[in-house]
Amino acid sequence: MEVMSVDDANTRAATSRLIERAVGEDDLATVHDAIADLDVEHIVDVLERLDRTDRAVLYRLLPKDCAIDVFERLDPSMQSELVRGLRDDQVAAIFADLEPDDRVELLDELPATVASSLMRGLPAADRELTATVLGYPQRAIGRRMSPTFVSLRPDMTVEQAMAAVHRRLDDAETVYTLPVVDDGRVLVGVVGLRAVMNADSGTLVAEVMTEPYWARATDDAEEAARRCAELRLLAMMIVDNEKRLVGILTVDDALRILEIADSEDQARMSGTEPLRSPYLATPIGSLVRSRVVWLLVLALGATLTVQVLEVFESTLDQVVTLALFVPLLIGTGGNTGNQAATTVTRALALDDISPRDIAAVVAREFRVGLSLGLLLGGVAFVLTALVYEPSIGAVIGLTLVSVCTLAATVGGAMPLVARTIRADPAVFSNPFITTFVDATGLVIYFLIAKAVLGI
Missing domain, CATH: 1.25.60.10 (MgtE N-terminal domain-like)
Structure with a gap:
């Protein structure tokens, strides 16, 4: 480059x-x-x-x-x-x-x-x-395929195949990967242009073709595009339910689909809607609309945090020091949940996991969250005990262990739940998890404080 x-x-x-x-x-x-x-x-x-x-x-x-x-x-x-x-x-x-x-x-x-x-x-x-x-x-890949392609027959000679390619050079989407179909347009193989050019003119296409990679026209566009990119194909064949060839997906179109999908995921994980045009060309009103909905949702969710603080107002009155650590605890919990959700959402996009793996994912994130909580909680206990007193240090340490474990577990599970109910995993990740962990984290914090401090 x-x-x-x-x-x-x-x-x-x-x-x-x-x-x-x-x-x-x-x-x-x-x-x-x-x-x-x-x-x-x-x-x-x-x-x-x-x-x-x-x-x-x-x-x-x-x-x-x-x-x-x-x-x-x-x-x-x-x-x-x-x-x-x-x-x-x-x-x-x-x-x-x-x-x-x-x-x-x-x-x-x-x-x-x-x-x-x-x-x-x-x-x-x-x-x-x-x-x-x-x-x-x-959202089907058929909506993003190209119906202009050069198809060959298995009984064609290489000379006939090259003639067919030459006739369609100006209007075909690509000629580097050529589908091979039978009399009923059923896909039976693919052949690369290099293989055709290297073969003798009398060689049959059936002798140089290979097994095709294909997707159904009704398959999800992002999933088909990701498979095309992972297999490093110049073009993937698109077929109907009877495996008749209806189009091709070229690698440049596949990468464009993935770029748009990744942009949407990143935007929604950050609590905003994706922009449909370049930033400087997007009107101010569109920028406002892309953000205001999520801000309103998060503001409504934050009322849960306010209600929790109101419920435990008497606890705060007795130990005012506890209020100092509220931002630390809810911030750490939210970040832990977001890290887990981002990791799992990415794994879903890459097909490393599927919704049926939810038990394994929850178990792994529980252990990860517990490990993180023990590390952070241990450090917090020592520092807080030195500055304040051991009992306050114990409250903060135990809360971090609990909140990190809960946040990582929920953060790992929510994208899988979203995929199960056919929702966008990115929508269910960061904004939702932040709101959920803020409220539940405070409940855990004050319950631990009441138990340890006896208030």
């Missing part, structure tokens, strides 16, 4: 600022000259930093071939915004040049009336391919 020098980075940033300023001042001649020598990646970067109106203005100045490449690299939500700012003839031309799976992603972001109009404007063959992809459920 080529690393950009400091001078190149500074030049790139200066060019971006020049374009942004020129667009804002309607100096289109300067914009046209500035973008003439820019690569596609740089143009995408500039577009992502502009507002909706200026983005449409800049896009109209791009040469046609460059415009198509740039459009394909934008997020679907930004594509949707751009479509609304372009003329109908421009939109129709762009839409027709997209691959069927990319069209479907854009259609998902557009109003139904606009989507229907674009579909009607497609040639019959393209409309049929797009409708095939559009017919699968929202």
Whole structure:
């Protein structure tokens, strides 16, 4: 991977600022000259930093071939915004040049009336391919597959196979991995282009093909994409319930699916909704909406903590020192639970574990939490006993042992419970665990204090 020098980075940033300023001042001649020598990646970067109106203005100045490449690299939500700012003839031309799976992603972001109009404007063959992809459920891999591929027959010779590849070079999604199907379109094998090119011209495809890796079109998109990436496949075959070939999933599409899924998980584990467009291109209102729901949920959950403090108010009145350690205890418990939940959520995503492993996961996290609690509790006991008194040290130490054990156990179990009820494990992790551990941790703390201190 080529690393950009400091001078190149500074030049790139200066060019971006020049374009942004020129667009804002309607100096289109300067914009046209500035973008003439820019690569596609740089143009995408500039577009992502502009507002909706200026983005449409800049896009109209791009040469046609460059415009198509740039459009394909934008997020679907930004594509949707751009479509609304372009003329109908421009939109129709762009839409027709997209691959069927990319069209479907854009259609998902557009109003139904606009989507229907674009579909009607497609040639019959393209409309049929797009409708095939559009017919699968929202989160199914069939919705993200490409229906444009080169398929071979097992009784073809290598010479015939190469001729078939040459005929489809311009419209096929990829030719590096080629599916092999029988007369009924049932998938029977795959063959790499290298193997075909290395074989003698009279060799049959059946002699060089290998067993295929495939997924059903109705399988979850993230699971299929992760399998494709783990197997290091250039393309995975997508079949229907009768194992008839309906499309392919290329590695670049698989990695894009995983990138989006990981971004969603990271956002939800942090108590926010994922952004559907680059940060600088996201309106302030959208940023607020992505965060406010979770803040309200957490605020309501925090009322449990307040109620616990109110119940044990008399205990605090008798030993005011106990109040000093409340932030330490609930913070440690929340962090312990979040660590466990993050670890288990990641293991679920990688298929290292499944919901049926919940007993083993709970047992492991119980031992991990207990070990962490003993280490942290031991240190806390010594330090607190030296500063205050041994009885206070015992309360803090025992509470840390209990809270860490509880938090790790619950944190490990919740993602598995979420997967069992078909919810997003990330949603059930950090925000939920923090609220739960805060309330239960305080109950444990005050019960231990009452028992040890006799109050």
